Amino acid sequence: xxxxxxxxxxxxxxxxxxxxxxxxxxxxxxxxxxxxxxxxxxxxxxxxxxxxxxxxxxxxxxxxxxxxxxxxxxxxxxxxxx
Ligand SMILES: [Zn+2]
Numbered sequence: 001x002x003x004x005x006x007x008x009x010x011x012x013x014x015x016x017x018x019x020x021x022x023x024x025x026x027x028x029x030x031x032x033x034x035x036x037x038x039x040x041x042x043x044x045x046x047x048x049x050x051x052x053x054x055x056x057x058x059x060x061x062x063x064x065x066x067x068x069x070x071x072x073x074x075x076x077x078x079x080x081x082x
Contacts, residue, residue, distance in 0.1 A: 006031055006068040007038045011045065013064040014057060018050050026050070031068075038065050 011018050011026040018026035028049065030041040042061055043054035054061070 004033055006033060007035045007065050008032075008068055009038055009042055009061060009065045011042070011050075014060045015046065015050060015052065018046075035062070035065055 008029060008031040010030075011028040015026065018028075020026055026049070028042075028045055030038050030045065032038045032041060039058070039061060043057075046052045046054045046057060046061075
């Protein structure tokens with residue numbers, strides 16, 4: 001059965017100031033089937049937990065969203081070459 005690509009981002013990928021109550025980097029991770037869903041969920045987290053305006057972070061977040069579940073055999077992700 002085919003694995004749907006999963007997009008994910010970890011809070012500390014883009015928000016280096018984000019720490020939990022123990023002073024550890026925030027390990028909050030969002031996983032979703034689409035980049036847009038990841039974006040909306042992590043935006044909520046950023047706003048709620050870190051009191052940051054996600055609008056200011058949109059580009060940074062987008063840049064940090066990784067794609068999982070794409071371990072393809074013999075093919076490269078578009079744009080991943082060179
Ligand atoms: Zn966080």
